[in-house]
Amino acid sequence: MRAVAFAEFGAAPEVQDIAIPEPAEGEVRVQVRAASVNGIDLAIAAGYLNGMMEHRFPVVLGKDFAGVVDAVGAGVEGYAVGDRVFGVVTKAFLGDGSFGEYVTVPAAVGLATLPDVVSFTEGAALGLAGTAAADAVDAAQLGAGQVVLVAGATGGVGNQAVQLAVRSGATVVATAHSTEEEALVTGLGAVEVVDYREDVAAQILVAHPEGVDAVIHLAGDAAALLPALRDGGRFASTLLGSSEQLPTESATVVPVYASPSTATLDRLAENVAQQHTTVTIERVYPLDQFGQAFADFRAGTVGKLVILID
Incomplete structure (x- = not known):
């Protein structure tokens, strides 16, 4: 699959071909349709988390995501192939990120159903920012x-x-x-x-x-x-x-430590679905232009920057 990743400490992230991940027990695999940029993505790319969190190379960047469940691991209940979902990658290590065609995520935390009336672009911009x-x-x-x-x-x-x-x-x-x-x-x-x-x-x-x-x-x-x-x-x-x-x-x-529980994500999605709140998207980018998205994020944004995954 195509993903924004870096292969070792000090290497610059780039779009590269890596293996499609398989969901472990308790995980689902999501075919990512959109992902949004957060400050932590730039921090990881710059090496600021070296020594603070385990890195499993190649490290794929990205925390927020929205897409469709593509595979379900053992022991998962409440999700099925074809479900529209969104959320935040919450693993205790860095490696499995959302700036790629697929991502595996725990079903128990950082994952929720995305209502049909909420677009993948909106869902991708909602997880981490909305939770915080x-x-x-x-x-x-x-x-x-x-x-x-x-x-x-x-x-x-x-x-x-x-x-x-x-x-x-x-x-x-x-x-x-x-x-x-x-x-x-x-x-x-x-x-x-x-x-x-x-x-x-x-x-x-x-x-x-x-x-x-x-x-x-x-x-x-x-x-x-x-x-x-x-x-x-x-x-x-x-x-x-x-x-x-x-x-x-x-x-x-x-x-405040943002904790993207399913209950919190459900509440955020329902607010958007009922038009109680909106998600401000300043700009969208194809995956190949992630570098421009990062530069624009550093320059300051009015709303969210979203990367669309083909």
């Missing part, structure tokens, strides 16, 4: 009447977080800079916009002198955002490994 957003919004414990700042609102995770926060009943303040970015976040439901190139906390305190009830931290300096939070508020961050990284006695700091 859902877990962050849950950690923020939002409710009606509360005000939340979503820092990093223009990215894939932020797009979902804004919409999920709005659905919780909260008033959303989103970060954006350009006219295009402002139009995006307000279209997703943000009521107020602050410029992330300026002092975000200072802008917040002009309109909300006591501070906002919660901060969802997806981008930027956590310490610089903390003054925007009222006493007793919640600071949910996908970028902090522990609450000790942001010492404070006036707020609750909650590090």
